Structure formats: C-alpha cells, structure tokens
Amino acid sequence: MAPDVPDLVDRARQGQPRAVARLISLVEGASPQLRDVMAALAPHSGHAYVVGLTGPPGVGKSTSTSALVTAYRKRGKRVGVLAVDPSSPFSGGALLGDRIRMGEHASDPGVYIRSMATRGHLGGLSWAAPQAVRVLDAAGCDVVLVETVGVGQSEVDIASQADTSVVLLAPGAGDGIQAAKAGILEIGDVFVVNKADRDGADATVRELNHMLGLGEAREPGDWRPSIVKTVAARAEGVDEVVEALEKHHAWMAEHGVLDRRRSGRAAREVEAIAVTALRERIGDLREDRRLGALGERIAAGTLDPYTAADQLVAELTGQG
Numbered sequence: 028m029a030p031d032v033p034d035l036v037d038r039a040r041q042g043q044p045r046a047v048a049r050l051i052s053l054v055e056g057a058s059p060q061l062r063d064v065m066a067a068l069a070p071h072s073g074h075a076y077v078v079g080l081t082g083p084p085g086v087g088k089s090t091s092t093s094a095l096v097t098a099y100r101k102r103g104k105r106v107g108v109l110a111v112d113p114s115s116p117f118s119g120g121a122l123l124g125d126r127i128r129m130g131e132h133a134s135d136p137g138v139y140i141r142s143m144a145t146r147g148h149l150g151g152l153s154w155a156a157p158q159a160v161r162v163l164d165a166a167g168c169d170v171v172l173v174e175t176v177g178v179g180q181s182e183v184d185i186a187s188q189a190d191t192s193v194v195l196l197a198p199g200a201g202d203g204i205q206a207a208k209a210g211i212l213e214i215g216d217v218f219v220v221n222k223a224d225r226d227g228a229d230a231t232v233r234e235l236n237h238m239l240g241l242g243e244a245r246e247p248g249d250w251r252p253s254i255v256k257t258v259a260a261r262a263e264g265v266d267e268v269v270e271a272l273e274k275h276h277a278w279m280a281e282h283g284v285l286d287r288r289r290s291g292r293a294a295r296e297v298e299a300i301a302v303t304a305l306r307e308r309i310g311d312l313r314e315d316r317r318l319g320a321l322g323e324r325i326a327a328g329t330l331d332p333y334t335a336a337d338q339l340v341a342e343l344t345g346q347g
C-alpha cells in the first residue's frame with residue numbers, strides 16, 4: 028500500500044523510529060514517492076553534522092561507529108547511523124555483524140541505526156546516501172555517522188559526501204599503502220589508526236604522516252588532517268576522535284568550507300537524479316522505433332553515430 032507521505036514525514040519529524048525506517052526504505056527502494064518525501068523534508072534539513080567513516084574490511088568501522096555513538100550520547104546528542112553497502116542488493120535489514128556491534132544502542136530512543144543496500148540503483152549511490160541522511164537529519168539527529176562497507180570508488184564517493192570524512196586504518200598489513208592506492212587518503216579529514224593494541228600502530232602513524240606530507244608546510248587556512256590512535260573495542264581514544272571531529276567541524280564553519288561541501292554534495296545529488304532520469308528515458312528508447320531507425324541509418328552508412336547521438340540527446344532533452 029502506498030504510504031501517506033505527509034503523515035509519514037510528520038511522524039518522522041517527531042522522531043518516531045518506524046516512520047524514519049519507512050522513509051529510508053523508500054529511499055532504498057527508489058520509490059516514486061521519494062519526490063514528495065524530499066519536497067516535504069527540504070525545509071527541515073541542514074541541521075545534522077554528517078561524518079563518513081571508511082576503511083578496509085574489518086578495520087573496526089562498526090566498532091568505532093558504535094563507540095562514537097556512545098561518546099556523542101554522553102554529550103547529549105541525538106545520533107543517526109547509516110551503514111551503506113554498495114555491493115549488496117536491497118536488504119531491508121541490518122547487516123548481521125553490525126546488528127551485534129550496535130546492539131547496545133538498540134533500546135536508546137536517541138539513536139537511529141539503519142543499514143542500506145544500494146546495488147542495482149542507477150547512479151543510486153550519489154543520491155541514496157544523501158537522501159537517507161536527509162531523513163535522519165529531519166528526524167532531529169544532531170550527528171549522522173555514515174559507515175561504508177569496503178574500499179572502492181563507490182565507497183570513496185559516499186565518504187566524500189560527508190561533512191567530515193574519517194579514514195580508518197589498522198597497524199601492519201600495509202593498510203596505508205592500500206588506502207593510498209584506493210584513493211582514500213585524499214578524502215580523509217581525520218585519520219584513525221585503530222587496533223592500536225596491536226604492534227605497529229606508531230609505525231602506521233609515521234607512515235601516514237609521511238604519506239600525507241604532514242611534515243611539510245601548508246598554506247595558512249589549509250586543514251591539517253588529524254591522526255588519532257584508538258582501540259575501538261575498548262573505547263580508547265574515542266574522545267580524542269570526537270575532539271578531532273569537533274575541531275574539523277569548527278574549522279569548516281569558520282572557513283566557509285561546510286557550506287561549500289554541502290552545496291557541492293547537493294549538486295552531485297541533482298546531477299545523479301538527472302542522469303538517472305535520462306538513462307531511464309534512454310532505456311525506454313531501446314524499445315523505440317526512433318533509436319532503431321537511427322541504427323539502421325548508421326549501418327547503411329548514411330549517418331554517423333555522433334550525429335545520431337546528438338539527435339537523440341536533443342530529443343530526450345526536448346530541444347529536438
């Protein structure tokens with residue numbers, strides 16, 4: 028049954044967990060009603076501070092996220108957690124490991140936890156995560172933590188849509204080199220060397236310092252990424268992570284970076300929605316006589332593919 032959008036949005040804004048979950052399901056399922064949902068949410072967003080966490084599998088993202096939830100709850104903040112898995116088809120539920128690690132927060136009414144699978148969305152990653160964040164934002168979250176699973180380009184994309192991106196690494200195993208190769212060093216505003224109870228944490232910190240060029244001079248007004256050592260499993264170092272996040276948040280606000288990042292990610296969201304809409308129209312066209320006719324003319328040598336594509340784009344965008 029199609030949900031009553033205004034009612035759902037009202038209830039989500041009052042913080043009713045079931046309404047929040049339902050709205051995020053609409054995002055996950057790319058519901059046609061998202062249009063109405065987003066229109067209704069637009070005036071109520073922009074409050075939450077969005078933190079992305081990324082890093083290699085098993086580095087401790089979920090454990091750190093859970094520890095950060097505890098730290099922010101102690102500070103009286105309402106917290107949303109979004110675990111985004113770009114490699115899974117729609118799941119509609121929490122990932123098993125996360126369910127266990129986040130379990131201690133399950134009964135806290137000041138915490139919303141949600142996993143979201145986005146595989147199969149056309150350009151979905153670029154809009155699904157920001158839209159789910161908007162739901163949590165409108166529901167009154169002060170902080171939204173976005174954990175991405177895996178370290179590929181799509182994870183980098185999601186993480187870079189946050190206000191602040193946290194990159195987690197663990198000692199040894201050449202994590203730093205791997206991260207550099209995956210392109211996640213560039214997006215880190217705060218670096219966390221987790222599992223500092225293991226050997227080699229200091230070496231990893233040195234390696235990071237070196238790779239990030241932290242010893243070098245920076246332009247005044249440039250952000251110098253922080254590096255924090257943690258043992259997330261014992262909540263050690265987590266207050267220092269919160270401090271580093273607060274410092275970055277304040278720095279961004281002071282330098283106009285926060286507004287720039289937010290309008291930048293909104294622009295990418297619009298782009299993704301527009302590209303998705305165009306792709307859908309092209310998809311419809313595959314069954315269309317016009318595309319078939321263009322193909323016939325190219326095969327017959329009376330038309331070239333670029334001119335044909337120009338004609339198609341002009342028709343799709345209503346300029347033909």
Ligand SMILES: Nc1nc2c(ncn2[C@@H]2O[C@H](COP(=O)(O)OP(=O)(O)OP(=O)(O)O)[C@@H](O)[C@H]2O)c(=O)[nH]1
Nearest residue numbers: 083084085086087088089090221222257258259260
């Ligand atoms: N020794 C040690 N183990 C830790 C620490 N933090 C987390 N772990 C363990 O590392 C394993 C993976 O932790 P997760 O938090 O699930 O890691 P993740 O990055 O979310 O993993 P994926 O989501 O599967 O990529 C678990 O068994 C944790 O208990 C730590 O500081 N020290």
Ligand SMILES: [Mg+2]
Nearest residue numbers: 088089125174
């Ligand atoms: Mg995890």
